Amino acid sequence: MPELPEVETIRRSLLKNIDKFFISEIIIYHPDVLLNIENFSLKNWKIQNIRRRGKYLLFDLQKYFDVLNPPSENNKAFNSISKETKAINQNSSFSNDPSISQKMTMLIHLRMTGKLLIEEKDVLPAKHTHVRFLFENGKSLDFNDVRRFGRIKLFKSGEEFQDQGLANLGPEPLSDEFTKDYFLQTCQHHRKSQIKSLLLNQKVIAGIGNIYADESLFRAKIRPDRLIGDISQKELINLHQIIPDILEEAIGHRGTSFRDYVDGFGNKGFFQLQLAVYHKTGQPCPICKTPIQKIKVAGRSSHFCPHCQK
DNA sequence: GCCAGCCTGTTG
DNA sequence: CAACAGGCTGGC
Numbered sequence: 655m656p657e658l659p660e661v662e663t664i665r666r667s668l669l670k671n672i673d674k675f676f677i678s679e680i681i682i683y684h685p686d687v688l689l690n691i692e693n694f695s696l697k698n699w700k701i702q703n704i705r706r707r708g709k710y711l712l713f714d715l716q717k718y719f720d721v722l723n724p725p726s727e728n729n730k731a732f733n734s735i736s737k738e739t740k741a742i743n744q745n746s747s748f749s750n751d752p753s754i755s756q757k758m759t760m761l762i763h764l765r766m767t768g769k770l771l772i773e774e775k776d777v778l779p780a781k782h783t784h785v786r787f788l789f790e791n792g793k794s795l796d797f798n799d800v801r802r803f804g805r806i807k808l809f810k811s812g813e814e815f816q817d818q819g820l821a822n823l824g825p826e827p828l829s830d831e832f833t834k835d836y837f838l839q840t841c842q843h844h845r846k847s848q849i850k851s852l853l854l855n856q857k858v859i860a861g862i863g864n865i866y867a868d869e870s871l872f873r874a875k876i877r878p879d880r881l882i883g884d885i886s887q888k889e890l891i892n893l894h895q896i897i898p899d900i901l902e903e904a905i906g907h908r909g910t911s912f913r914d915y916v917d918g919f920g921n922k923g924f925f926q927l928q929l930a931v932y933h934k935t936g937q938p939c940p941i942c943k944t945p946i947q948k949i950k951v952a953g954r955s956s957h958f959c960p961h962c963q964k
Numbered sequence: 965g966c967c968a969g970c971c972t973g974t975t976g
Numbered sequence: 977c978a979a980c981a982g983g984c985t986g987g988c
């Protein structure tokens with residue numbers, strides 16, 4: 655479902671409440687979506703930060719109590735763990751002690767229909783909620799995914815690059831790594847590919863999906879099925895500049911909600927109001943009024959203006 | 965490269 | 977009913 659702008663919007667919406675996120679319990683309704691979970695207990699972890707890489711979310715988790723040597727059940731300190739956890743978190747000098755400090759990275763990929771929703775703990779989770787994280791403040795975070803393509807993976811911090819999808823991502827299109835030279839050079843390597851399959855290739859650029867590939871190509875006036883080798887350097891330089899422009903605009907509109915997508919608070923985005931071609935088959939091109947066409951490129955529906963795009 | 969497969973829901 | 981849906985993987 656979500657592409658870079660939607661994942662970034664979700665990240666920002668969740669981050670607003672980051673200080674309140676002390677996990678007290680995790681409820682698993684559908685274990686298939688959770689990988690590596692058996693290696694860890696998720697009780698009494700705190701979400702320190704949420705990062706994004708391409709379409710992945712990376713949750714930095716920190717635990718302050720030793721899971722291997724839990725205090726006995728009659729221990730008062732254990733029974734008041736919530737207070738203790740907070741007290742220790744306020745004192746950063748504890749965080750370097752390995753006996754009480756452990757770090758994990760939780761990798762979440764939402765694929766097509768995944769959502770992360772902040773809910774009240776007492777409210778029953780919506781249909782298709784597969785994992786619920788309960789927090790000490792009475793809130794919960796639900797991982798909901800109709801099609802169940804999304805995945806959650808847990809790693810000791812630093813080991814998350816064992817995930818091949820994450821490890822092989824290309825540069826972030828909104829970072830300095832995504833240079834003109836890199837883009838031109840990569841195009842040179844893929845001269846015989848169609849331009850749209852390059853944009854969708856996460857090893858080349860991290861985070862672009864079907865919507866923003868179509869919209870970028872429309873603005874660059876390049877047909878999605880055009881062979882890269884047939885595109886002029888001038889056009890490619892233009893496209894390189896347009897990609898971050900479109901992604902920034904989409905983030906500014908809090909993502910595209912034409913179907914399921916909502917942020918962590920269930921709010922829709924607005925970029926669907928700005929779309930020129932995506933999902934607009936038969937509707938007039940915003941520039942020349944020619945009906946938008948739909949073809950298959952790289953196995954995906956691709957929308958373009960047959961007059962404006964060459 | 966392409967294409968089935970993973971899933972459920974919606975649309976034509 | 978079949979076709980299709982913001983994605984990715986693995987097998988040819």
